[in-house]
Amino acid sequence: DGGITQSPKYLFRKEGQNVTLSCEQNLNHDAMYWYRQDPGQGLRLIYYSQIVNDFQKGDIAEGYSVSREKKESFPLTVTSAQKNPTAFYLCASTLKQGAPYEQYFGPGTRLTVT
Amino acid sequence: AQTVTQSQPEMSVQEAETVTLSCTYDTSESDYYLFWYKQPPSRQMILVIRQEAYKQQNATENRFSVNFQKAAKSFSLKISDSQLGDAAMYFCAYRSALRQGNLIFGKGTKLSVKP
Numbered sequence: 001d002g003g004i005t006q007s008p009k010y011l012f013r014k015e016g017q018n019v020t021l022s023c024e025q026n027l028n029h030d031a032m033y034w035y036r037q038d039p040g041q042g043l044r045l046i047y048y049s050q051i052v053n054d055f056q057k058g059d060i061a062e063g064y065s066v067s068r069e070k071k072e073s074f075p076l077t078v079t080s081a082q083k084n085p086t087a088f089y090l091c092a093s094t095l096k097q098g099a100p101y102e103q104y105f106g107p108g109t110r111l112t113v114t
Numbered sequence: 115a116q117t118v119t120q121s122q123p124e125m126s127v128q129e130a131e132t133v134t135l136s137c138t139y140d141t142s143e144s145d146y147y148l149f150w151y152k153q154p155p156s157r158q159m160i161l162v163i164r165q166e167a168y169k170q171q172n173a174t175e176n177r178f179s180v181n182f183q184k185a186a187k188s189f190s191l192k193i194s195d196s197q198l199g200d201a202a203m204y205f206c207a208y209r210s211a212l213r214q215g216n217l218i219f220g221k222g223t224k225l226s227v228k229p
Contacts, residue, residue, distance in 0.1 A: 042205055105160075107156070
């Protein structure tokens, strides 16, 4: 089955700790994305990557970092500099950057920082 | 910058009835794509329907159809014969056909379906 996996589904961390969210896809997609979703908000773009070893900041990149060492993997690190890290995080991928390609989404990770 | 507005935070429909969800967007571009995504309680985002701005014909997918008014920058979603499984958050999204092509989302409409 082709798709996007995110692990874990729920993640709990203490304030001041960095935490890495996993995103893996076996769709052979070039482009990958990280979104953040808060209650009453739409999805907001954190980072995206069009090809391996290249990525760009989205609208809310502060306090986050990413890497793209392999085509199928795009992990997101939530650093201690992120002021409000508790949120639902969605990873997505698309065949190639740009329309009309559909973005496929993973099941998401709920991060709670206390 | 492009923006997407969904003015209805919540909507309700009776099972088997029809409901329309509203979406407006702001852009100075002429070439773009519009999408409706569904997010059920599982929180998995699912593409419902897509519309290319250069096409005059409104997109349809089974019970789902859109009313695309390019001049008015309006993109509403009509759900016919509503089913209990249609209950979800619905997000309208915009993507430029010219630039990087990242999706810009509205804040969503929560749809409830009454049996």
